[in-house]
Ligand SMILES: Cc1cc2nc3c(=O)[nH]c(=O)nc-3n(C[C@H](O)[C@H](O)[C@H](O)COP(=O)(O)O)c2cc1C
Ligand SMILES: Nc1ccn([C@@H]2O[C@H](COP(=O)(O)OP(=O)(O)O)[C@@H](O)[C@H]2O)c(=O)n1
């Protein structure tokens with residue numbers, strides 16, 4: 239029991255790792271003393287020493303004790319732990335920058351072509367997206383984790399497409415977001431948009447993408463191929 243607790247790395251240890259990184263611990267060895275560290279942490283020497291021990295047992299830190307202190311270096315695992323923190327903060331503060339969604343190419347009901355071609359939408363695509371889309375929507379069936387992550391897209395800046403009507407019927411509104419498509423081979427296409435029609439036969443697990451070009455040709459895509467759709471503006 240006690241050994242598990244001794245080696246457990248939690249937020250307190252990560253805070254120490256961050257301090258050491260700020261001292262240069264990612265670039266190589268840095269020399270510290272427990273009392274110095276204790277001062278910085280506003281904690282006792284014993285607490286500082288225990289946190290270092292836990293970081294060492296968790297393979298996040300390497301230590302070499304000398305008479306007047308110790309040399310420490312952050313390991314690759316330590317850097318990974320810090321990067322995970324960094325990613326979390328990036329998500330918090332750059333929530334309006336980009337959301338990566340993953341899935342596979344699928345064929346739908348062949349209705350996208352009809353709707354995209356309608357003049358009431360075409361006019362708006364040209365005005366608001368700046369191009370005339372290829373007639374159709376590239377359908378991407380999202381992985382479960384991406385279906386969940388999709389909600390984060392609502393924090394991005396949308397391009398609204400308004401509903402309209404002709405003599406026969408009304409047509410629903412839709413919301414677009416700028417998007418880049420990347421294939422498993424690393425080929426990518428910038429300048430596409432996701433489109434989410436308010437009225438649709440699809441559930442949240444289907445992502446539809448429009449672009450000036452036929453993406454199946456541009457990226458050599460077939461049903462079942464894996465793609466990552468980065469939604470939002472690249473900074
Ligand atoms: C711009 C746009 C507008 C749409 N408007 C409507 C609509 O008014 N009513 C409707 O039932 N479906 C509408 N749809 C949804 C399509 O019927 C269909 O659910 C969706 O685009 C998927 O087609 P696909 O599987 O053939 O690719 C619209 C789709 C697009 C792309
Ligand atoms: N920008 C686009 C739009 C559609 N497409 C494809 O063009 C075809 C017609 O689109 P659609 O939406 O009418 O058809 P489905 O998605 O229902 O199969 C489909 O094979 C789409 O995958 C594409 O390759 N690139």
Ligand SMILES: [Mg+2]
Nearest residue numbers: 346350375376
């Ligand atoms: Mg489609």
